[in-house]
Amino acid sequence: MSVDTRTSLLDLLREQLDLHGAKKGCDHGQCGACTILIDGQRANACLALAVAHDGAALTTVEGLADGDELSPLQQAFLDHDAFQCGYCTPGQLCSATAVLAELRQGWPSAVTPPGGEVQPTAEEIRERMSGNLCRCGAYANIVPAITEASS
C-alpha cells in the first residue's frame, strides 16, 4: 500500500487499516495508549512514521487473543477489573505483554540494575508499566493482573 510520508503507524492502523484497537490519547508519546509491538518490542505507534517501518511485524491488541480465547493476560485483566473506560487498555495489554517477555529475558530496569536478578515483583511491574497512563486509576488492579499472568 502507499501512505502519506507524514502518516504515523497509529494513524495508518486506525484510519486506513480499520485496526482501531491502538488508541490515540496524546499523539506525543506521553500516555502509552497507542503502545503496540514492533517486531516483538513495545513502542508508541504515534511516534513511529509508517514509512520507516516498511516490512516490520506489528502486533496490536487485536492480535493478542487466540480467536475467541483471551490471552492469560487479557483474562487476568478481566478477572481483576484492571480497566474501567478501556481506552488505555490496549496499550496496557501490549505493554504488559512485552514486560512479561522482558522479565523472562532478565532485562534491567530502574528497580533491578544490570546484572541483577529480575523478579516479577509489584515494584518491578509498577516501574516497567509507568509509561502507560490510566486516568480511571486502575493501576491497583493492573499490577496484580500482570503478576498473576507472569506466573
Added chain:
Amino acid sequence: MSTTIAPAVGSGLRRVEGHEKLTGTARYAYEHHPQGELAYAVMVQSTIARGEVTAVNTEHAVAMAGVRAVIWAGNAPRLAEDTEGELAVLQSPRVAYRGQVVAIVIADSLEMAQRAAQRLEIEQAAETHDVVLREDHPGLYKPDKVNPTYPADTERGEFDAAWSEAEVTVDEVYRTPAEHNHPMEPHASVAAWREDGIILYDSNQGSFMAAQTLAKAFGFETEQVQVIAHHVGGGFGAKGTPRPPQIAAVMASQAVRRPVKLATTRQQMFALTGYRTPTIQRLRLGASPDGRLRAVAHDVYEQSSTVQEFAEQTALATRKMYDCVNTRTAHRLVRLDVPTPSWMRAPGECPGMFALESAIDELAIALGMDPIELRIANEPERDPESGLAFSSRNLVACLREGARRFGWAQRDPRPGLRRDGRWLSGTGVAASTYPARRRPSVATARVRDDRRFSVAIAAADIGTGARTVLTQIAADTLGVAPDRVVMEIGDSQFGQAMLAGGSMGTASWGSAVQAACARLRERIGDGTPEPGTEVRYDTAEDVEADAALSRHSFGAQFIKVRVDADSGEVHVARALGVFAAGRILNPLTARSQFIGGMTMGIGMALHEESLLDPQFGDYVNHDLAGYHIPSCADIEDIEAVWVDEHDERVNPLGAKGIGEIGIVGTAAAVASAVHHATGVRVRELPIVPPRLIALGPIL
C-alpha cells in the same frame, strides 16, 4: 420464568463489555465510519487571550492539496440566535481566551488538515488581558447561585459573635490550582449533517442531553438528532455537556456536506473542554476546649471566563458536614480572560473538602485532640443546613472501621518523629462526602425475537461499570441470568435520561430499568415471553414524589506518606478508603470506582496543577509531560472497603452513587499526613517538592 437463579446484584459480575475492550473491538467515537466520503476537521485556536480576529486568509489554505474548506467567524454557518457561551463557536470575531476556536480546517485526510491548520494565516488584534485570580481582585462579585442551583451565600446563627468568643481557633487560607480532567480518550466526534438532521458519534457522558443541545443550536427537533456513544474513554465531568469540539464537528460537516471526523488534541483540551477552577479559600473554625465547633466560616474566591458563568459550589459540604450552630459560607467569583471552568470529578466537594478537612486537622492539633474524635464530637443528628433527616449517615462507622484497619490507636500525634534514613513518615485522616441524588430517566424493556430481553436507556458507561450493573439490575428484576439480558445504552434515541454525572447515573438509570423490567415481568406473568412485548417507563413522577430527605454518601480516608527529608519528595505509601454508600451493586466495579477516585485524589494532592502564564494567558504545561497525573509507580498500596449500609429511603435501589466520593478528602488526608511526617503544613496544592521545601524547614 425461573425464580431460582442466584441474584446478580451484589455479585462481582465481570464487565459485560470486557471482552470487546480487551480485544480492541469496542468502537469509541472516532472509530465509527458513517456512509459517505469522510473528511477530517482540525480546530485552530487563538494565540491571544483577549481581542478580536480581524482576518483569516482562507484562500491560501483552500489552495493547498486536499483542503475542502476553512471556516471562521467571517464565513461560518450561523447557529440559532440564542446559542450562548462556549457553544457559540465562530459566531463572533471576539476572542475571550487564549486557545478559543477561531477557525476550522476541513480536508480529505488528517495529515492535510493538520498541515493546513498549522499554516493558516490569522490576523488577531490583541487587547490587554487579565488572567490571574486574586482574593482582592476588584472584579469579584457574588454570583446569583452556585452550580447548579445553590445559594452563593448562607448563614445560620451568628458567626461573628461566636467567632469572637471562641476559645480555640483556626484561621487559614487554602489554595487549589486549576486542574484538568484529562480522560484518556480526548473529546472526539464523527458528525454527519444532513438537511433533515444530524448523526453524531461522540464521546460524551449523556447522549440525550447532547442531542437536545445540538438540536437547539442547529435548528432541529431533538428527534432529528441522534447522538451515539456506545463506548466512552473516560469523562470525569469534562464530557458532561457538549463543548466547542462537538459544535465544531457538526458545523464542519454542515460546511462540506460530508461526514467529518474531529478529534480534540490533548493540548487543545486545556482550553476547550473545561477544567476545575483554581480556588482560594479562607476557613475559620472556632471551638470550645471540648472540641465542639462554635463558629465556622468558609469564604471562597474562584474564577470563570467572560464567555459564561460557572460558579463552583466549593463551600457546599461545609454547610452540611459538621454540627455547628453558627455557620457562614460565601462564594465570590471573578470573570477573567481564561477558558471557562466546568465540572471535574466532585465539583465543589473536592476542593472544598480539601480546605475544610485540612482546617479540621489543624483544629485538632490546636485542641490537642485526636482528629477522628474531633470529627465524631461534631457529628450532627440531622442535616444542619436543611434540618432534614439523613436517609442514612454512617461517617462515624467509616472513621471507626478505618481507624481499626489502619492501626490508628497506635498513632503518636507528634509530628516528625518517624524517620528511617532520609525518609520521614506520617499518617493523616480526612472525611469524605458526596450527595446521593437521582434524576428522571426513561427505560424500555422488551422481549427479543430470541426470547432474551433487551433493555434500552440513554445511559453512558464512561468506565463506571454502568452497563454491567444495569444488566445485573435488569436480570434480577426479570428473574433471569445476566446473559439473558442485552443492555443497550449510549444512544439518544432511547429517550430522556440523566447524564453520567453528579454520581447520579446508577440511581437514576437503575430505578428506571428496575421499574420497566418489573412491569414487563408482570405483563408476561406465568406465560411464555412473546417477542415484541415491550414496556417503557419514565421515572419523572417517582422522582418528583421522593420524600424530602438529606441524601449523602460518607467516607473516611486514611493516608500514610513517606517524605524525602532532603528533596521534599512525597510518596503515598498506603491509602485506605472506607465508604458508606448504600447498597453496593457490584463489589468488583465498585471497588474500582473508589480506588480510581482515590488515585485521582492522590494526583490532586501531589501532582496536578495547570500553570497559567500571566504574560500570554496560556497553560504552559499543556500536555501530559507537563501536567502530571499519577502513574503506575505512584500507586503502591491502595485499598477501598465499605461498611454495610441498608438505606431503604435513599431511592428504590438503596444504592448511592460512588463515582465521585473517592476523590473527596484524599488530598486533605495527604496534606495532614505530610504535616505529621514533617511538621510542615502545606495549604496550597499540589504538594510538590519546591513548595514543601520552601515552607520548611523539614524536621
